[in-house]
Amino acid sequence: MEKLVIRGGRPLSGTVSISGAKNAAVAILPAALMAHGPSVIENLPDIEDVHLLADIFTRMGAHVEFEGESMRVDPNGMVNPRADFSQVSRLRASYYLLGAMLGRFGHAEVALPGGCDIGLRPIDLHIKGMEALGAVTRKEGGILYASAPNGLRGADIYLDFASVGATINIMLAAAQAEGLTEISNAAKEPHVVDVANFLNCLGASVKGAGTDVIRIRGSKHLSGRSYAIIPDQIEAGTYMIAAAAAGGDVVIRNVIPTHLEAVTAKLMEMGFQVTEGDNGSEFFMRVVSDGKRPRSVNIKTLPYPGFPTDLQQPIMSLLARGRGTSEVVENIFEDRYKQVPNLCRMGADISVNGRVATVKGTEELSGCPVAATDLRAGAALVIAGLMARGTTTIDHVEYIDRGYAHIEAKLRSLGADIERLP
Numbered sequence: 001m002e003k004l005v006i007r008g009g010r011p012l013s014g015t016v017s018i019s020g021a022k023n024a025a026v027a028i029l030p031a032a033l034m035a036h037g038p039s040v041i042e043n044l045p046d047i048e049d050v051h052l053l054a055d056i057f058t059r060m061g062a063h064v065e066f067e068g069e070s071m072r073v074d075p076n077g078m079v080n081p082r083a084d085f086s087q088v089s090r091l092r093a094s095y096y097l098l099g100a101m102l103g104r105f106g107h108a109e110v111a112l113p114g115g116c117d118i119g120l121r122p123i124d125l126h127i128k129g130m131e132a133l134g135a136v137t138r139k140e141g142g143i144l145y146a147s148a149p150n151g152l153r154g155a156d157i158y159l160d161f162a163s164v165g166a167t168i169n170i171m172l173a174a175a176q177a178e179g180l181t182e183i184s185n186a187a188k189e190p191h192v193v194d195v196a197n198f199l200n201c202l203g204a205s206v207k208g209a210g211t212d213v214i215r216i217r218g219s220k221h222l223s224g225r226s227y228a229i230i231p232d233q234i235e236a237g238t239y240m241i242a243a244a245a246a247g248g249d250v251v252i253r254n255v256i257p258t259h260l261e262a263v264t265a266k267l268m269e270m271g272f273q274v275t276e277g278d279n280g281s282e283f284f285m286r287v288v289s290d291g292k293r294p295r296s297v298n299i300k301t302l303p304y305p306g307f308p309t310d311l312q313q314p315i316m317s318l319l320a321r322g323r324g325t326s327e328v329v330e331n332i333f334e335d336r337y338k339q340v341p342n343l344c345r346m347g348a349d350i351s352v353n354g355r356v357a358t359v360k361g362t363e364e365l366s367g368c369p370v371a372a373t374d375l376r377a378g379a380a381l382v383i384a385g386l387m388a389r390g391t392t393t394i395d396h397v398e399y400i401d402r403g404y405a406h407i408e409a410k411l412r413s414l415g416a417d418i419e420r421l422p
């Protein structure tokens with residue numbers, strides 16, 4: 001197990017480049033298994049979840065090759081739609097193997113998903129969607145078995161909650177079903193649109209992604225293609241918050257500014273200077289901060305285009321130094337405040353009551369040993385460490401590595417005093 005050691009108080013300056021979107025990658029890679037031929041997925045982030053998926057695919061008989069930030073996935077040798085339990089149970093997005101395998105083979109066996117412990121995270125809406133498409137499912141010994149002996153058929157599916165995972169999973173299965181599927185109250189997150197674009201490249205017809213009604217006409221003849229995934233809006237937002245927190249002047253390259261509107265608006269409300277630009281080949285965001293205490297603001301997490309739950313934890317570290325009291329309401333997950341005890345150890349004054357956290361700003365945080373409990377809680381502690389006086393040691397870096405490529409190298413290039421220790 002490795003640790004990050006951060007000696008705080010240094011402003012950040014320079015340019016950082018954002019990697020491909022984790023949440024798009026973990027859906028688009030399984031989608032590549034549905035094609036009858038190889039695909040090359042470009043702009044992949046170098047993170048644990050991607051490497052885990054590559055391993056799972058190999059064990060299923062697919063051929064996988066990395067070249068820099070690209071992965072060539074050739075599903076032709078794949079005969080086994082059964083994903084290895086020990087690996088799949090470590091990965092939240094393993095549920096996408098269900099939709100992808102069910103459509104391709106007519107049956108699938110997937111261990112119930114693991115990933116970050118931030119609440120109950122049921123997958124009933126995924127299962128309801130698969131059943132509406134004609135699958136029969138049962139859970140036994142931590143494994144979900146699904147089969148559709150007569151093939152999948154398009155259906156009208158209403159989601160009780162605009163779940164990102166369920167929307168994408170149903171899109172994957174429906175892209176191989178016979179006839180038309182309509183998903184109502186669909187999630188509108190950027191990676192839903194990215195997966196739809198990839199499915200369209202493969203030969204399916206997906207219309208309406210990015211709105212709350214998506215129509216999918218399936219095809220049994222999907223072909224492999226090359227596709228570059230979008231930049232990671234959460235990684236970009238995390239570096240924007242880090243720049244604001246540590247103080248300095250940072251340009252965040254390879255971003256899609258419209259995906260960052262909620263975090264941009266909040267940082268500006270807090271008093272930071274945030275501008276977007278276009279250097280001719282890519283868009284960038286620039287965050288300028290004098291490192292002083294920000295204005296306190298209230299945050300409510302909401303489905304896209306609202307403030308993303310994945311940035312609630314990182315921005316809380318910044319609010320901890322606010323010049324007043326902030327109220328944070330977490331509307332997506334019921335237990336996503338595991339960063340709070342660690343931030344309080346560093347001197348923050350935060351109390352949690354159900355889904356509401358009250359953050360009373362303090363003059364400064366001080367470094368101490370803390371531990372990441374989940375991916376975004378880990379990011380929150382890194383940001384707190386950059387702001388804090390003294391040394392912060394963060395245990396369980398493996399959580400952070402699940403979603404942030406080369407975090408210490410990227411921060412070091414901006415001038416942070418951060419190192420990884422075994």
Ligand code: UD1
Pocket residue numbers: 023024026092093119120121122123124125126127161162163164165166187309310332333334
């Ligand atoms: C995805 C993202 C995650 C992000 C979240 C919300 C991936 C791999 N992960 O997670 O980073 O924080 O979207 O933007 O893309 N729910 C149900 N039943 C279901 C499915 C979900 O009740 O079948 C509930 C969940 O418990 C949660 C809420 O719906 O309270 C949102 O979940 P969902 O949008 O599905 O998130 P994930 O796909 O798990």
